[in-house]
Amino acid sequence: MTAVSSVEVVDSVRDLPDSALRLLAGAGSLYAAPDWLAYCEASAGGTIRLVLLRGKGSEEVVGVAAVRRVEDDQVMPLYNLESLLARPLAPTHPSLVAAVSGGYCVLAVAGDDPGLRSRRRAALAKAVVAHADAEEYAATGFLYLPADDAVEVATACGPDFGEPFLVAARAVLPGGWPDFEGYLSTLPSPRRNKIRRERKQFAAAGITTRVLHGADELGEESARLQLALRERYGVAGSIEAILRDYDHLRAHVDHRLRVFLSEKDGVPIGLCLALVDGEDLHLRLAGFDYAAVGSDFAYFNVVYYEPIEWGIRNGIRSYHFGTGTYRAKTARGCRLEPTYAVVRWPGDARSDHTAQARDRAAELAVELGLDPTAPSPEERR
Numbered sequence: 439m440t441a442v443s444s445v446e447v448v449d450s451v452r453d454l455p456d457s458a459l460r461l462l463a464g465a466g467s468l469y470a471a472p473d474w475l476a477y478c479e480a481s482a483g484g485t486i487r488l489v490l491l492r493g494k495g496s497e498e499v500v501g502v503a504a505v506r507r508v509e510d511d512q513v514m515p516l517y518n519l520e521s522l523l524a525r526p527l528a529p530t531h532p533s534l535v536a537a538v539s540g541g542y543c544v545l546a547v548a549g550d551d552p553g554l555r556s557r558r559r560a561a562l563a564k565a566v567v568a569h570a571d572a573e574e575y576a577a578t579g580f581l582y583l584p585a586d587d588a589v590e591v592a593t594a595c596g597p598d599f600g601e602p603f604l605v606a607a608r609a610v611l612p613g614g615w616p617d618f619e620g621y622l623s624t625l626p627s628p629r630r631n632k633i634r635r636e637r638k639q640f641a642a643a644g645i646t647t648r649v650l651h652g653a654d655e656l657g658e659e660s661a662r663l664q665l666a667l668r669e670r671y672g673v674a675g676s677i678e679a680i681l682r683d684y685d686h687l688r689a690h691v692d693h694r695l696r697v698f699l700s701e702k703d704g705v706p707i708g709l710c711l712a713l714v715d716g717e718d719l720h721l722r723l724a725g726f727d728y729a730a731v732g733s734d735f736a737y738f739n740v741v742y743y744e745p746i747e748w749g750i751r752n753g754i755r756s757y758h759f760g761t762g763t764y765r766a767k768t769a770r771g772c773r774l775e776p777t778y779a780v781v782r783w784p785g786d787a788r789s790d791h792t793a794q795a796r797d798r799a800a801e802l803a804v805e806l807g808l809d810p811t812a813p814s815p816e817e818r819r
Contacts, residue, residue: 445565446490451476458490458499461548468694468715469542475504477690478538481683482506482513486538489565491558493548501562504544505569508533516541516761519579519781522605523794526787533577534570540720541582541606541761541777545591559587560594567595567782579781581605588778598782600792604799605779607806609767611746611757618747624771633770636735637743643702643734647744650697653688657681660699663709663725670728687711698744700736707731708740717755721745742770764806774806 448454451472454462462472479486485508491501508518509532515521519533536543547558563580570578578599580591588602615621622630650656661680668675687695691713700708707730711723724741731737742759749757759767764774783791 444492445568446492447569448488448490449484451479451488454488454490454502455497455499457497458488458502461499461502461546462544465544465546467542468713468718468720469538469540470502470504470544470546471715473690473694474540474713475538475544477686478504478506480686480690481539485513487569489562489569491547491562491565498548500548501558501565502544502546503536503562503566504538505534505536505566506538507575508535516606517581519577519783522779522781522798523791524798525794526791531577532575533579534566534573534575535579535581536566537579537581540722541608543580543582543587545580545583545587556590559590563591563594570782576784577782579779581779582608582777583780585776585778588780592780595780595782598788599780600782600788602778602780603795604776604802604806604808606761606802607764607774607776608761609759609764609772609774611759611767611770611772613746613749613755613757615750617750618743621746621750621771629769633738633743636738639733640735640739640743643732645700645702645707645734645736645739647698647700647740649744649748650695650699652692652695653684653697655699656684656687656697659706660684660697660709660725663706663727664723665725666728667725696745696748698740698748700740700744702730705730708736710740710745712745714754717753718758719745719749719754719756720758721760738766738770776806776808 459472462470468474485506487505489503489505490499492498493500506517517535517537519535520526538544545559545562547555547562549555549558567578582605583591592599592602622633658677661677664680665675665677694713694715696712696714698710699706708726709724710721713720713722721741726736746757759772768774781795
């Protein structure tokens, strides 16, 4: 028994009933919150859909999943199944991907009983697959799942989806220190000394940082900083696209937005955009004038140390640094929380794509330094 009576797919957060909004608001994650999903919907250009489960004998929504349609390269690699493959054999688009901006899979279910929640999560995953089948998507994937959730989803979706595989890790820095020296005390002595030098050189360069609440001061100048970082790492973008993103941030999550804007002689030379969720701070986007920052350790100060200093003064207990650049994050005290994918590749390429994804996962496990003796998700099934 799944304690579910009906499934519905809606096109917008605006169409969600109150019970669904309450469920998302209580899901315990910024990335499942209704305002964040509204931002995702706007920034994704109408490709987001929401799959709802209603309780048996009730109109109450007991499960919500957020999915997006992916076509060609019209999405960041984080949400493109093709990015998991070294050598795609055939086009797999359009595909359906259960993941939202922030590297999070929204499979929110109601209930206090673990068994009931598990059954509802399985029913919700099946509903996503049914939607994918009805729309004839070539590939379907659930990305950025915790290990236990990945096992539940893989079991519910059946053998065509194969076993869960490692896809990324979230870097989380636990806070709660009385001051910056308290943070440094958690690190090895050589790292503490290195960070003190980086802070001293940053200050000696005459760089100051302002913390902006909301997106009012974001514009072409800050967009150029972000574009410079994208171009440095070969990521597509434009000033116009970044300005549109600012508009979406203003419209939906402006009250959460904190901008760490570093200036030299009154001129912006670096910034980091972050989101506040209670006692959590989520660090998301950065940008720099690389000609101006020189060797002043602007990157690490703007992206790590300035937000930590601010967070200590403002009651932040946990810092979320997202995925990627794992060595830099663990060197600064972050713990890594592995996340997994469950994917149904196109039938004519399933075997090869599965092997490619597993090879990539094995390389990532080495990069993350995961304990090879720890049970994998498939071994928990």
